[in-house]
Amino acid sequence: MIKTMEWRGNILVLLDQKKLPNVIDFIACYDYRRVAEAIRTMEVRGAPAIGAAAAFAMVLGYKEIRMHGLSGTDVLKKLEEIKRELIDTRPTAVNLAWAVNKIWNAAVNANVNKTIDAVDFLENIAIKIYEDDISNNIKIGHFGAELLPSNATILTHCNAGALATCGWGTALGVVRQGYADGKIKMVYADETRPLLQGARLTAWELEQDDIPVTLITDNMAAWTMKTKKIKAVIVGADRIALNGDVANKIGTYGVALAANALNIPFYVAAATGTFDFKMTSGISIPIEERDGDEVRTFHGQPTSVDNVPVFNPGFDVTPHELITGIITEYGVLTEPYEDMIRQLARKMRRSSND
């Protein structure tokens, strides 16, 4: 399987996801600025993937600081600027801040202002973020597949696959495991306008793995759920609040409303890096508004009248009441979400203190 990213010590190589599936191309990022640009322009996308990419970008940034011979308080001052620049690339997905802060906190704790060289130390933390993401996704896949009946037809939105993560995928990790376990007959993939992550990435990933997929436009989701005996909806997440509200790719909310009306289980698959334990409710999650030209054009061709006003939110928030379960690497969370997520936060604090 083609990797979303590959760390080569001095370079982060990113698969260019804007060109998929027609062109398979890679971007060699020699510095953190190029990674920031790739995140901003969605050459790399998916909350876990941009988290890991940003962690490697922090390592590239620290290397640059060392190369420029900075020392003393200048080191952390400059690293904080880089951290800020990376976090500002995209506001909604919390994995980005989570991963960047992991490197940042490690740098502070390692006392990088005084230490001769913390490159290996920080690099290993970034590599662990990357590797943990894959192993977490495999666990998520197992927990999620247990929820599925046999021979099920599934619907997913956007791409929460290997491409959105460091590998295997969250929602598509469940699909992969479910398919291996004989539980999945067909996956309906919403195309996911405006950038078509469902059509370009999810359909491509599933075909690569010989998992049966049927492509639909986003407005077919409710009718497909009703007429094609969909047994579960599984999506990823960009940020999960303490009360279980989930920010995910625009359109998720509408899919959740339809699933709810039709009594179809609606699952969110996400590792703990996607939880924002300080955000009490989804209402406060910042929703990125992207350039209207994404809606006004397709492959550079106009879809509508010139300069038509556009509303282009990149995400929406699905309230926890519509969510049947949140599948994490520690197991499946259900209502009451707030209690379960507080428990999860305690568990993670303990394990990070080990």
Added chain:
Amino acid sequence: MIKTMEWRGNILVLLDQKKLPNVIDFIACYDYRRVAEAIRTMEVRGAPAIGAAAAFAMVLGYKEIRMHGLSGTDVLKKLEEIKRELIDTRPTAVNLAWAVNKIWNAAVNANVNKTIDAVDFLENIAIKIYEDDISNNIKIGHFGAELLPSNATILTHCNAGALATCGWGTALGVVRQGYADGKIKMVYADETRPLLQGARLTAWELEQDDIPVTLITDNMAAWTMKTKKIKAVIVGADRIALNGDVANKIGTYGVALAANALNIPFYVAAATGTFDFKMTSGISIPIEERDGDEVRTFHGQPTSVDNVPVFNPGFDVTPHELITGIITEYGVLTEPYEDMIRQLARKMRRSSND
């Protein structure tokens, strides 16, 4: 305003809606076959518009029968073939069969097998279908505008405008009247994949009339309803069953589910030609499945992997429980829909007997 179609006695001139809004082009239909092709390929679309176009096609067909010198029972036999060919072009919208049958019944009643020339007679019926559609839409506009609060933000799906009808529009007829009455501040238009009738036609129509419009992708509808204080959803219809179930452009059902969950009134605007009094429930309405390439491509460019399997229903059915009111030229129908629609059917039978 540019007309959807213009009857010139021997030619039906159609505005080519596939090329809008970038190119304004017309199709001169010299025979019924070209009209049938235009309906099939959606160069003319919208339930009332294809109804009127097919009525004119029947007149062109009858003229051809006369020209070929057919007489006796051959006349009706050939006309019935033409009728069948026209009805078969698209299965879901009932206006097509309704209009074609109006001409057919008139031909049978006029005893065209024996009559020397019924061209003027049939032509006048087709012209009346066309003119009635416009005057019905104006009435629908008035009834619908009364339902709106002042300064409202509205959401619509697909195009139920002047382009979908003989003029003025059904859903957009309500918008036009509402805007004239100072009741509409902003219209959010779903782009309506796969053929983008919302982006190409609704946005264009509203901009032509200086009515404020904001374009969104289909998967933004639920989030827009929730965050932009949408006061009403108004859509058109392709077929309305006796129990009030409504077949309309794919995506309508999902929008209705979201409106219902958010307690936003969901209105359907349609003239009585869209009612199928013999269809007891929406379950039985035939749903056209169109070519998968419509989903696999966007302006001719691929959106996904080659030959990915596609589900491409052209329509869906919104159950009457989700519909706040059906706005007709006779007034607004509400629950219990079946009683009100039976009443409407009796009223129409009486008026056709007058």
